[in-house]
Amino acid sequence: MDNIFISYSRRDEYFARCLAADLQESGAGIWIDVDDIPAGAKWSTAIQEGLRTCDVLILIISPDSMESVNVEDEWQYFLDKNKPIIPVYWRDCEPHFQLRRLQYVDFRKEYTDYDQSMLSLIARLSEHGVHLGTPHDLAASRERFLEEVAQEQLNALGYMKLTHSSRPETQPSRPPSYPDRTLYPDTFPLAPGPRPTRRSTGRSLNCLLVLIGSLVMTLAILGAAFAFGIFVRPEEILEATEEAAAATDTPPPVTPTAAIRAQVALIYSDDWLFLQNISDETLDLGDLRFVQNGSSLEFRASEWGGVQSVHPNGCYQLVRDSSYVDTRPGFCSFNGWIFKGRSSQFWRAFEEGADTFTVYEGVREITTCTIAAGECRFSIQ
Secondary structure: OOOEEEEOOHHHHHHHHHHHHHHHHOOOOEEOHHHHOOOOOOHHHHHHHHHHHOOEEEEEEOHHHHHOHHHHHHHHHHHHOOOOEEEEEOOOOOOOHHHOOOOOEEOOOOOOOHHHHHHHHHHHHHHOOOOOOOOOOHHHHHHHHHHHHHHHHHHHOOOOOOOOOOOOOOOOOOOOOOOOOOOOOOOOOOOOOOOOOOOOOOHHHHHHHHHHHHHHHHHHHHHHHHHOOOOOOHHHHHHHHHHHHHHHHOOOOOOOOOOOOOEEEEEEOOOEEEEEEOOOOOEOOOOEEEEEOOOOOEEEHHHOOOOOOEOOOEEEEEEOOHHHOOOOOOOOEEEEEEEOOHHHOOOOOOOOOOOEEEEEEOOEEEEEEEHHHOEEEEEOO
16 A cells, blocks of 8 residues: 655656655555556546545655645645655755745755665654665665666667666766756856857759859850861860869858758766757757667667757756766756666767767768767757
């Protein structure tokens, strides 16, 4: 029987599901909307039933949850029924005044670590009659759960099954840490560095047309010369032809139009990857696809969600492990992150793969990027 209801904002879903997985590992019965509302069921009715049957509510405190009307309805129901509420402080914000008198469990990185906070939460639940054991391996259960979430998303898209990837034995390139919970979406400048210029896809065709036109003009002049009885030496004909061909070495200037493509950057290390809009306009990046050459490693940008409208300097992060999430990158305005198993880690070099990956927009190949470079810039249509 479910005895713990988890109330959260959709922006905090990954943390909520991670918390639910670790509590279930300890023996708790969990009600969380992403898992417990059957397909076709009326959402409000299912929520009402979950609130009625659960004994304790865990409320994830964040700026988004404090602004959510649905979340407020859920904890207000528990207050009205005089049922226990345990606030879990996840990201810095000003809690609702009715919640300030409640004792909370702090999961913020600045003040504690996850495992210690989980033990405190289990102790608080015990005070309200929910007696749980201690998870045998919190880190392992988190990673296993997140890979299951990633597999669910891949299954929905028709992908192959993930293989479980264990944590590396070697020291990572930067210390593992929990993500910074505070978002500053509009305070960072555009990423430095020159932007690539567009190359005309019609250059070869233009050159060919110029060459054909030059040859036709030359033959017309020679025909007119012979018609009037003017003798032209063969070497002069050859010289005129060579001059016409040389004229095609300089391509015609490209006139700027509205079809000029905006620019996108991939910035990556062995542990993480950022997709960044470095243009001055909002972009739809939902059709981007990344495939490592020589292997089956692949990722679709649409799996992030929200990439159909990325504002200038906006970015999304892809990580190989949830401990590498960075919600305050100094070069872009953070929009969201996702954890993916090894089958999607196209930017990392594995023995069976190559040292490059290819970027596609739909079925159209855009460019090939080098894994060792750490950055790759390209244009979209």
